[in-house]
Amino acid sequence: MAKKPAKFKEYNHLVIEKKQQSLWDKNKTYKTLPVNAAKGKKPFYILDMFPYPSGAGLHVGHPRGYIGTDVLAHQKRMQGYNVLHPMGYDAFGLPAEQYAITHKVHPKRAVEINVKTFEKQLSAIGLSYDWAHRINTTDPEYYKWTQWIFLQLYNSYYDVKKNKAQSIDQLVKIFETKGNKDYTKNGNAHTTYRFAFSAVQWKGFTELKKQEILMHYRLAYEADSEVNWCQELGTVLANDEIVDKDGKQVSERGEYPVEKMTIRQWSMRITAYAERLISGLETIDFPEHIKTIQNNWIGKSEGAEIDFTVAGSSEKITAFTTRADTLFGVSAVVLAPEHDFIEKNKTQIQNYSVVETYIRQVKNKTNEERTENNEKSGVELKGIKAINPANGQAVSVWVADYVLAGYGTGAVMSVPAHDERDFEFANKYKLDIKKVIQSVDSENTSLPFIEKGMLVSSEKFTGMGSDVAKNEIVKSVGGRTITNYKMRDAIFARQRYWGEPIPLYRDKNGIIHEVKKLPLKLPNVKSYEPTGKAEGPLAGVKAWTDKGYETNTMPGWAGSSWYFLRYMDPKNTKSLVGDKEIAYWKNVDVYVGGAEHVTGHLLYSRFWHKFLKDIGVVNTEEPFKKMYNQGLILAADGRKMSKRWGNVVNPDDIIKTFGADTLRVYEMFMGPFTASQPWNTESIIGSRRFIERVWRLGQKIATSESNSSGLVTKADGKFERSGRTIFAEGEKGREEIRGPENLLSAAVTTEITLHKTIKKVSEDIENFAFNTAISSLMICLNELENVANSEQGIAKEDFKTFLQLLAPFAPHVTEELWEMFESISQKAKSKKQKPSQIHLSIWPKYNPKKITSSTVTIGVQVNGKVRAEITIPTDAIQADVESIAMKNEKVLQWLEGKEIKKIIYVPGRLINIAAV
RNA sequence: GCUGGAGUGGCGGAAUUGGUAUACGCGCUAGUCUUAGGAACUAGUACCGCAAGGUUUAAGGGUUCAAGUCCCUUCUCCAGCACCA
Numbered sequence A: 001m002a003k004k005p006a007k008f009k010e011y012n013h014l015v016i017e018k019k020q021q022s023l024w025d026k027n028k029t030y031k032t033l034p035v036n037a038a039k040g041k042k043p044f045y046i047l048d049m050f051p052y053p054s055g056a057g058l059h060v061g062h063p064r065g066y067i068g069t070d071v072l073a074h075q076k077r078m079q080g081y082n083v084l085h086p087m088g089y090d091a092f093g094l095p096a097e098q099y100a101i102t103h104k105v106h107p108k109r110a111v112e113i114n115v116k117t118f119e120k121q122l123s124a125i126g127l128s129y130d131w132a133h134r135i136n137t138t139d140p141e142y143y144k145w146t147q148w149i150f151l152q153l154y155n156s157y158y159d160v161k162k163n164k165a166q167s168i169d170q171l172v173k174i175f176e177t178k179g180n181k182d183y184t185k186n187g188n189a190h191t192t193y194r195f196a197f198s199a200v201q202w203k204g205f206t207e208l209k210k211q212e213i214l215m216h217y218r219l220a221y222e223a224d225s226e227v228n229w230c231q232e233l234g235t236v237l238a239n240d241e242i243v244d245k246d247g248k249q250v251s252e253r254g255e256y257p258v259e260k261m262t263i264r265q266w267s268m269r270i271t272a273y274a275e276r277l278i279s280g281l282e283t284i285d286f287p288e289h290i291k292t293i294q295n296n297w298i299g300k301s302e303g304a305e306i307d308f309t310v311a312g313s314s315e316k317i318t319a320f321t322t323r324a325d326t327l328f329g330v331s332a333v334v335l336a337p338e339h340d341f342i343e344k345n346k347t348q349i350q351n352y353s354v355v356e357t358y359i360r361q362v363k364n365k366t367n368e369e370r371t372e373n374n375e376k377s378g379v380e381l382k383g384i385k386a387i388n389p390a391n392g393q394a395v396s397v398w399v400a401d402y403v404l405a406g407y408g409t410g411a412v413m414s415v416p417a418h419d420e421r422d423f424e425f426a427n428k429y430k431l432d433i434k435k436v437i438q439s440v441d442s443e444n445t446s447l448p449f450i451e452k453g454m455l456v457s458s459e460k461f462t463g464m465g466s467d468v469a470k471n472e473i474v475k476s477v478g479g480r481t482i483t484n485y486k487m488r489d490a491i492f493a494r495q496r497y498w499g500e501p502i503p504l505y506r507d508k509n510g511i512i513h514e515v516k517k518l519p520l521k522l523p524n525v526k527s528y529e530p531t532g533k534a535e536g537p538l539a540g541v542k543a544w545t546d547k548g549y550e551t552n553t554m555p556g557w558a559g560s561s562w563y564f565l566r567y568m569d570p571k572n573t574k575s576l577v578g579d580k581e582i583a584y585w586k587n588v589d590v591y592v593g594g595a596e597h598v599t600g601h602l603l604y605s606r607f608w609h610k611f612l613k614d615i616g617v618v619n620t621e622e623p624f625k626k627m628y629n630q631g632l633i634l635a636a637d638g639r640k641m642s643k644r645w646g647n648v649v650n651p652d653d654i655i656k657t658f659g660a661d662t663l664r665v666y667e668m669f670m671g672p673f674t675a676s677q678p679w680n681t682e683s684i685i686g687s688r689r690f691i692e693r694v695w696r697l698g699q700k701i702a703t704s705e706s707n708s709s710g711l712v713t714k715a716d717g718k719f720e721r722s723g724r725t726i727f728a729e730g731e732k733g734r735e736e737i738r739g740p741e742n743l744l745s746a747a748v749t750t751e752i753t754l755h756k757t758i759k760k761v762s763e764d765i766e767n768f769a770f771n772t773a774i775s776s777l778m779i780c781l782n783e784l785e786n787v788a789n790s791e792q793g794i795a796k797e798d799f800k801t802f803l804q805l806l807a808p809f810a811p812h813v814t815e816e817l818w819e820m821f822e823s824i825s826q827k828a829k830s831k832k833q834k835p836s837q838i839h840l841s842i843w844p845k846y847n848p849k850k851i852t853s854s855t856v857t858i859g860v861q862v863n864g865k866v867r868a869e870i871t872i873p874t875d876a877i878q879a880d881v882e883s884i885a886m887k888n889e890k891v892l893q894w895l896e897g898k899e900i901k902k903i904i905y906v907p908g909r910l911i912n913i914a915a916v
Numbered sequence B: 001g002c003u004g005g006a007g008u009g010g011c012g013g014a015a016u017u018g019g020u021a022u023a024c025g026c027g028c029u030a031g032u033c034u035u036a037g038g039a040a041c042u043a044g045u046a047c048c049g050c051a052a053g054g055u056u057u058a059a060g061g062g063u064u065c066a067a068g069u070c071c072c073u074u075c076u077c078c079a080g081c082a083c084c085a
Helices: A013-027 A063-078 A094-103 A107-124 A140-154 A168-178 A199-204 A207-215 A270-283 A288-298 A324-329 A340-344 A352-364 A367-372 A420-429 A466-476 A542-546 A579-585 A601-614 A651-657 A660-669 A684-703 A734-738 A744-766 A770-789 A796-806 A811-828 A878-887 A889-895
Strands: A043-048 A082-084 A156-159 A164-167 A220-230 A235-237 A242-245 A248-251 A259-268 A300-310 A316-321 A332-335 A378-387 A394-400 A411-414 A480-485 A504-506 A512-514 A588-593 A624-629 A718-721 A724-728 A855-862 A865-873 A900-906 A910-915
Touching: A013 A660, A013 A811, A043 A063, A043 A579, A063 A082, A063 A588, A063 A660, A063 A744, A094 A107, A107 A651, A140 A156, A140 A220, A140 A601, A156 A168, A164 A168, A164 A601, A168 A199, A168 A207, A207 A220, A270 A288, A270 A300, A270 A480, A270 A601, A288 A601, A300 A324, A300 A466, A316 A324, A316 A332, A316 A411, A324 A466, A332 A378, A332 A420, A352 A378, A352 A394, A378 A420, A411 A420, A466 A480, A601 A624, A651 A660, A660 A684, A660 A770, A660 A811, A684 A770, A684 A796, A684 A811, A744 A770, A744 A796, A770 A796, A796 A811, A855 A889, A865 A878, A865 A889, A878 A889, A878 A900, A878 A910, A889 A910
Parallel strands: A043 A082, A043 A588, A332 A394, A588 A624, A855 A910
Antiparallel strands: A156 A164, A220 A235, A220 A259, A242 A248, A300 A316, A300 A378, A300 A480, A332 A411, A378 A394, A504 A512, A718 A724, A855 A865, A900 A910
């Protein structure tokens, strides 16, 4: 520890931080006002992605985002907003369960332990959460509403005409009165149940049959689907829970192998919202790359379905294409190995045994083998010909592994001249390559794959541009324009114990019923380890299965898809969020979290929010107005911090040696908030020094004799000192009184610095540019120190303004110093008044007039190179600047023997003289 | 392969969007104070050069009075997608 003059109090972060934290707690400094008590205060909702409370606790990288939001929360609070800045725990799901299994404790107990560790660590950082809004997804009072939302989804279908979710009862009514003749209008294109029946037929169906039909419309539905099964984890995983490692599909958690399997599963019809999920992106302020990824993930493509009749048969094959304009160039129709046409028409296929062998081979290939090399293979279906509806030509039909079963119709029309993949396939199997499109500029006519151009090979459509030709051709062959999405429906079941039970049960006849009384609580089980089968540990609970309850539980993302709403009104027992609260807070203003949730949580919560809007629970289309991704903090070795590498830095240790304020300042200062940075414990000392210097300067100013040394700026723009006006701006040039021997000069400089800093810090916090905000605070401190060391000294009020700007970053030390200044002024006034708190003080405003000084130093360039510097009045006109520049010795030297061609003056920046 | 983003001192990084490149901090060098310092403070620190001056924003070219910033070519790194017809 440094030696200090005896009269200064030592900066002891341990004492100060502990003291201030307990005072904030006691005074409820960070309390969010209830809606009733908000009294016209504007709401501001700042949210962190809530953590999985894993057993490992926090490392130094975790709080980066929390500190960022906390800085903003402080500023907004000081700017007079009613700030909702909560924290909670996403405690269902694999992390908690795995901890429980390895530590042989009940998951519930594991969560309790981990939450405790978490909260202790978070509190030490001095984050300004209102803990009264704390939530935990595993709390039955919370998951009651997760289950409630599930039931609403189960009881809804997507009305394509109204473009919103509707009650399933309405669909039943339609079936009862009109049947399902108009089925394309009763569901979104992707999921329409293509089965027509009359109202009379509907009434004749059994309950079970009706249930089966309705299941094709419900937004939460049960269906056979191909899933990613992970044997080691004993569960199904979502696509975003799987990563690619050395070409193999493995689980993100634990990196265990994952294979494809078809089982009966609960799913969410997120595809019904595909269009709204895309269009909504334009209305929200998310990082561009997040939007791009979501857009690609949803993968919208507009095209057409075209029917190819099969020669000598009533069968037809429907192909999806985005290039209907190339229909005249079709050389073959190619089916995915899974396409049901093959099985159905096996008697017509002359070489069926060959085809069958091929299909078996393809299916036995693992995913990585199929993608390993892109070489295409296939087998022709001998004896089958498809008729091209455009020209009546009979083309061969193939089965090939490059056609995907899950996309479009599982059948494509092969146009080798205009599609790279078809080209490759055609080359291998010697199919025709017919060019039917010519590029408009007719330069690259020898090349295939022309993106757009003129149709050349058909009399009827010759010369039409691509887009026109597409529509005309689709119309002429009776095709249907259609929109396809890459995105699949989301599996909504995990074969695990530690999740929300699905609140449905099946009676003896197989009919599904809702659980009326929520929450349906998770029962205790002897073993919560995975069974390794496609059923959860709940299958072992007789009392559970006897009632016909589902043995799968909800996936981890269920509870996290709506938690931000619960924070608004966490104790509500009547609804998931109160009407008043939702009307006031609406949605999240600023959301901060890692980028790894782009195609998971960030998509699912948008989907649920839109659904909740449809059923009238919320009043906004999007849950998050604005979002930032904090960058990762890497270990000093450049790798991710992980136990595995033994490079974890624990924030507790940093706080102990350097203090929470130092940690906060350092993490905000180390680089741009959104960029990843390596941690460097060596560099942290800079932030510590900064805070110590603030502390020492504070001590110095507080103990200085008088408070009259500074200038006070009056509203009329006049400067005042000890009540006497000294000069007014503009009456005299300030230049005159800025000479080094003039006492006023330092005060004016201080004022300019301070107002500049207010502007910079205010704007930077708003834009999450924390590193430059701190940089400007450091510059400001340097300036203040210089002035304080001069005869002039610093006014207490000026220093307090500086403290306010620093307060969001270093809340403890600034509060301590503020308290000190307050107690000094309290002595002067009455002792009765309660001293104010810096975090409840009013954020300083800057005066634009105070930012510019009367003179400015600019560079003089000769032919683009800086040759001299001149000081000019800020408002000087070009002619004056020119004449000043021309008098400069250096400039003259460089201009010698040259003729001036052009002079450019950029006000306040530089003057450039072009000369030859 | 495709899509998106990025390359600036020994290191983390600034640069008002075309206007004095290298702010701020770390580290380093010298000094002050100290019994000592791996504390603090003061000064210096992009590179070459004794200096005058010259050269620098991954590499090369271009537009401009003026380019880290705009355009073209090439290289490297990171992230996402991966036969989506």
